[in-house]
Amino acid sequence: MTRPSTLHLRFPLGQTLALALALVVVIAGMAEGAARLLLDGSDRPTAIGSENPTLDVKIGMLDRLDAEGGVDCIFLGSSVVLNGLDPAAFAVAFRTQTGTDITCYNFGVPALTAQSAGLLAELLVERYEPRLLVYGFTLRAVGERSAQAAEVYDSIADTPWVAYQRGEANAQGWLVEHSTLLRHYLAYRNWPHDDYTTWRAQFTDAPPDGYEPFLVTRPFDPATIETPSYFRAYALSPAELDGLETILALSDGTQVLLVEMPLPLFVLEMFDGGAAGYDALLSGEIGDLAAAYDVPLWTTSALDLIPAVGWAEDAHHVNHRGAQLLSRWLAEQVAQAITTGELAL
Amino acid sequence: MSIVSLAFAGYVLLVLAAYYALPRRPQNWLLLAASYGFYALWDGWLLGVLLALTAFNYLLAQRLAPAPTPPEIKGRQRGNRRLLWAGIGVNLAALGCFKYADFFAPEMNDLLDSLGITSSSVEIVLPVGMSFYVVAVIAYLVDVFRGQMPPSRDPVDFALFMAYFPKLVAGPVERARTFLPQLAAQRTVDNAALERSLALIAFGVTRKLVIADPLNSMIPAALFDDPGRYGALELWGYLLAYAFALYNDFAGYTSVVRGVSGLFGIELSRNFRLPYLARSFSEFWNRWHITLSHWLRDYVFYPTSRALLRRNPRRDNVPNLVLPPMLTMLASGLWHGPGWQMLAWGGLHGVYLVGEQMLALRRPVVPPGQQPLWRQAAATGVVFVLVLLAWVPFRCELPQAVNYWRGLADFSSLQRPTFRLAIVLIPALALDWMQRREELAVLGWPRLVQATLLALETLAIFLVLQADTGAPFVYGGF
Amino acid sequence: MDRTEVHDKLRTFVLNDMIRMPDYDLKDDEPLITGGLVDSFSLALFGVFVEETFNIYIPDPDLTVENLDTLNQMIDRVLQDMA
Numbered sequence: 019m020t021r022p023s024t025l026h027l028r029f030p031l032g033q034t035l036a037l038a039l040a041l042v043v044v045i046a047g048m049a050e051g052a053a054r055l056l057l058d059g060s061d062r063p064t065a066i067g068s069e070n071p072t073l074d075v076k077i078g079m080l081d082r083l084d085a086e087g088g089v090d091c092i093f094l095g096s097s098v099v100l101n102g103l104d105p106a107a108f109a110v111a112f113r114t115q116t117g118t119d120i121t122c123y124n125f126g127v128p129a130l131t132a133q134s135a136g137l138l139a140e141l142l143v144e145r146y147e148p149r150l151l152v153y154g155f156t157l158r159a160v161g162e163r164s165a166q167a168a169e170v171y172d173s174i175a176d177t178p179w180v181a182y183q184r185g186e187a188n189a190q191g192w193l194v195e196h197s198t199l200l201r202h203y204l205a206y207r208n209w210p211h212d213d214y215t216t217w218r219a220q221f222t223d224a225p226p227d228g229y230e231p232f233l234v235t236r237p238f239d240p241a242t243i244e245t246p247s248y249f250r251a252y253a254l255s256p257a258e259l260d261g262l263e264t265i266l267a268l269s270d271g272t273q274v275l276l277v278e279m280p281l282p283l284f285v286l287e288m289f290d291g292g293a294a295g296y297d298a299l300l301s302g303e304i305g306d307l308a309a310a311y312d313v314p315l316w317t318t319s320a321l322d323l324i325p326a327v328g329w330a331e332d333a334h335h336v337n338h339r340g341a342q343l344l345s346r347w348l349a350e351q352v353a354q355a356i357t358t359g360e361l362a363l
Numbered sequence: 364m365s366i367v368s369l370a371f372a373g374y375v376l377l378v379l380a381a382y383y384a385l386p387r388r389p390q391n392w393l394l395l396a397a398s399y400g401f402y403a404l405w406d407g408w409l410l411g412v413l414l415a416l417t418a419f420n421y422l423l424a425q426r427l428a429p430a431p432t433p434p435e436i437k438g439r440q441r442g443n444r445r446l447l448w449a450g451i452g453v454n455l456a457a458l459g460c461f462k463y464a465d466f467f468a469p470e471m472n473d474l475l476d477s478l479g480i481t482s483s484s485v486e487i488v489l490p491v492g493m494s495f496y497v498v499a500v501i502a503y504l505v506d507v508f509r510g511q512m513p514p515s516r517d518p519v520d521f522a523l524f525m526a527y528f529p530k531l532v533a534g535p536v537e538r539a540r541t542f543l544p545q546l547a548a549q550r551t552v553d554n555a556a557l558e559r560s561l562a563l564i565a566f567g568v569t570r571k572l573v574i575a576d577p578l579n580s581m582i583p584a585a586l587f588d589d590p591g592r593y594g595a596l597e598l599w600g601y602l603l604a605y606a607f608a609l610y611n612d613f614a615g616y617t618s619v620v621r622g623v624s625g626l627f628g629i630e631l632s633r634n635f636r637l638p639y640l641a642r643s644f645s646e647f648w649n650r651w652h653i654t655l656s657h658w659l660r661d662y663v664f665y666p667t668s669r670a671l672l673r674r675n676p677r678r679d680n681v682p683n684l685v686l687p688p689m690l691t692m693l694a695s696g697l698w699h700g701p702g703w704q705m706l707a708w709g710g711l712h713g714v715y716l717v718g719e720q721m722l723a724l725r726r727p728v729v730p731p732g733q734q735p736l737w738r739q740a741a742a743t744g745v746v747f748v749l750v751l752l753a754w755v756p757f758r759c760e761l762p763q764a765v766n767y768w769r770g771l772a773d774f775s776s777l778q779r780p781t782f783r784l785a786i787v788l789i790p791a792l793a794l795d796w797m798q799r800r801e802e803l804a805v806l807g808w809p810r811l812v813q814a815t816l817l818a819l820e821t822l823a824i825f826l827v828l829q830a831d832t833g834a835p836f837v838y839g840g841f
Numbered sequence: 842m843d844r845t846e847v848h849d850k851l852r853t854f855v856l857n858d859m860i861r862m863p864d865y866d867l868k869d870d871e872p873l874i875t876g877g878l879v880d881s882f883s884l885a886l887f888g889v890f891v892e893e894t895f896n897i898y899i900p901d902p903d904l905t906v907e908n909l910d911t912l913n914q915m916i917d918r919v920l921q922d923m924a
Contacts, residue, residue: 024390024628025383026553034813035561041818069831200829207829209783210577212584439898502902511900538902645880657905660881665901668885676893678858678886687885720882728860730877 046199053199059085063221065204066194068180070173071217072100072127073138075224077179078205080123083226084146090363091122091150092142093228094135094265098279099154100126101335105227107345115353124228127174131167132159133257134174136264141183143268149363150352151272153265154279157289157299158248160258231338237326238282238333245288246334252290254303262304266311273361276308277348280318282326282333293320314360316351323347364404366532366619367571374401375623382627387549391519394627398528405491412493416457417522420500423450424514424521427507440510447508451501458497462701494698495534496525498658503539505662512540520546527629529620533613535632535654542629550628562803563622565820566794570615573823574791578608580830581784587759590767593778598770600780602751605758607791610638613652633802637795639750642731642742644715647750655698664691679724688716699757704764707756715749790823842895842923847916854890855912859883869913874906884909897922 064078083089093103105122112120182191193200205221208214268274286293308315328340355361364370378397382390403410429440506512515521524542582601614635621631632654641647648656668687696709756764856863860878873879884904891897909915
């Protein structure tokens with residue numbers, strides 16, 4: 019006697035499903051074809067589908083710049099870079115010094131620490147082949163990571179497109195890389211969100227050179243500036259130093275430059291051991307690491323480049339005025355370093 | 364584990380693979396183990412509550428059946444009334460203890476404080492699905508008490524009736540009378556059943572992911588907390604969005620679990636039948652959350668109504684007209700949650716039903732289908748708008764609900780809701796249109812049409828899933 | 842009580858009390874519930890009517906469209922329960 023079974027299926031089975039799958043490919047293929055005809059070369063924003071909105075916007079902008087003739091140098095770092103280095107001011111000063119044009123892009127990402135920067139630096143150098151990569155940082159970028167910095171790292175590392183670029187096979191990353199339609203759709207993808215308009219404005223209002231000035235010009239009040247939290251019991255983080263080393267290792271094929279982004283002297287005095295202690299840490303382990311890779315490390319805080327009016331009210335970022343000064347100074351230093359042979363572009 | 368997730372799909376596939384290889388009895392053991400495993404994933408001790416109530420009700424039902432003496436009225440048999448009420452009491456008390464604890468929390472905390480017990484030590488969480496299995500088992504007890512079905516003699520089947528994982532979280536509220544016989548019979552899954560199941564899952568996933576989730580996330584976060592910030596057009600637009608989100612979310616969920624259950628060869632009841640096309644409130648309640656509505660009808664409305672009619676058989680007698688619908692809808696409100704807002708929602712629907720009956724008594728009945736189309740459309744419109752108004756206290760606290768209602772009539776600001784609502788509402792209407800006569804009429808359509816719809820659905824799901832799901836990313840100054 | 846007698850009593854009750862149109866040309870197989878002529882309020886009335894007229898009790902969960910949608914179904918149910 020045979021046992022009654024539950025399944026009583028007749029074959030063939032699943033023809034509708036198979037046809038539907040084939041249609042998915044056909045419809046998606048046709049839509050992709052139309053997108054390439056209509057959208058390739060357009061200046062409409064694209065996205066890579068990262069939870070990190072700055073990264074999401076900036077890769078699309080850099081792609082566009084790349085398509086328009088390439089990018090010569092990239093400023094990488096956290097918000098101190100985002101608000102502190104103006105590619106336009108840099109280019110003007112550079113041309114004055116050298117007589118040549120230079121196209122730079124500011125890839126400042128809020129709360130980016132060295133480990134995250136290392137991850138991005140490899141990707142940016144491989145994809146856009148800039149002649150110069152400037153990594154701007156403060157000691158915070160290489161200290162013990164805050165929860166916020168960890169969140170930023172995850173938001174970058176977990177982006178499927180980033181993982182795909184780093185050699186991890188994943189379907190989403192592959193699709194984003196190869197589909198014009200998807201890249202354009204991703205810049206609209208949050209249409210079901212109630213704050214979609216604000217979100218979308220990040221793409222439509224994105225500055226073409228990546229620089230976002232700190233527009234509040236109210237001067238800071240030293241009495242209200244507290245000791246930065248990372249100054250207390252500061253310790254270098256091995257993971258962040260690994261990230262820094264990843265950036266330095268890129269100097270094999272690209273000119274890499276480390277720039278310590280400025281903090282006001284009175285803030286540095288709050289550091290354990292004062293400004294001298296801050297400097298000692300910079301020139302110590304970090305300086306040694308840079309030297310090992312033959313990468314120049316330029317410090318700025320001690321130079322006191324930024325007058326009081328050039329600082330943002332939090333005294334940790336420069337404002338637009340400070341950014342102009344800093345960018346000009348950097349361009350002049352780069353031009354000079356090219357002449358002396360310290361930098362090879 | 365969300366019902367619409369890859370984790371749940373994986374779980375179902377694993378259980379199915381073993382299920383198809385087993386004969387009927389072990390299949391039930393497997394389903395029971397899978398159901399308990401599924402429930403334990405939420406919280407182990409929730410499973411304890413379920414097990415305790417299962418054992419209690421199983422044993423109680425054995426002693427509830429009526430004695431074989433002939434009843435006064437033929438068919439109207441009754442078992443041990445005291446035991447029945449004790450059983451209902453224990454089930455409701457368990458539900459009340461967990462579900463309504465928050466409502467009474469301040470008073471309870473005061474009491475505990477006065478007894479020197481710290482209130483945080485008695486924090487109570489709502490066992491998932493309890494509202495659903497408690498009403499299902501109460502119906503079982505009543506049916507056994509009335510001699511309409513024998514008590515289940517199979518503890519595994521009975522436990523499975525209470526815990527069957529596709530329906531455990533949010534129904535449908537199945538009746539033991541129709542569910543237990545399915546467990547006792549050999550199940551069959553043939554091509555037609557497989558197609559039906561997959562179609563139900565496809566409809567459900569679409570309703571949930573393509574319609575409900577986007578609509579929910581398009582509603583401004585502050586809308587129901589601070590309706591005063593919005594103009595009348597926005598309030599109407601987003602209320603419409605909320606109504607469709609609620610409907611598609613729940614109807615989508617039920618469709619998925621019915622489809623999943625169909626893969627096991629076990630049929631679960633339909634819960635939604637295009638509710639917003641109802642031309643009367645009675646019709647609405649035969650189309651919205653049908654299994655619960657029918658439970659309320661059979662175990663609250665009919666008993667109350669018949670008891671009153673036996674005393675005074677006149678239909679237009681005021682208590683006969685008012686009490687049964689009001690009690691039923693207030694019970695529905697309480698079932699949905701503690702607090703005045705749910706009572707207001709239920710109360711409003713009670714008033715709607717009473718009003719409808721009073722109007723009906725004044726004129727002869729004309730079947731909606733025989734009325735001119737414009738009257739049917741007008742009736743649908745009126746019912747829909749009144750249902751919308753009732754969703755307001757369903758969603759927000761009473762003071763905010765009052766502000767919301769006021770705002771609906773205040774056209775001083777003509778700010779419009781986002782047009783993006785239409786991107787979702789149009790396909791939502793298309794889905795309803797596809798299911799307007801037969802729920803799965805689509806299975807009779809040409810294969811190319813079915814495949815095209817499935818392909819479009821797949822692409823739509825892919826696209827909506829591209830939206831960020833996490834909380835808005837926090838920017839930080841460095 | 843034979844089928845004709847049950848039929849007549851039920852038809853009169855349906856016309857006068859349930860749909861309240863004594864002159865309505867009701868067919869024996871006309872859908873009452875799905876057709877929108879009868880709702881739960883009327884079915885409760887029907888339940889009490891058969892208790893008092895035929896001394897039978899139709900349980901609440903049986904007062905449904907599946908069992909009682911037409912006059913014929915109502916007659917069948919009453920006759921079955923009286924047997």
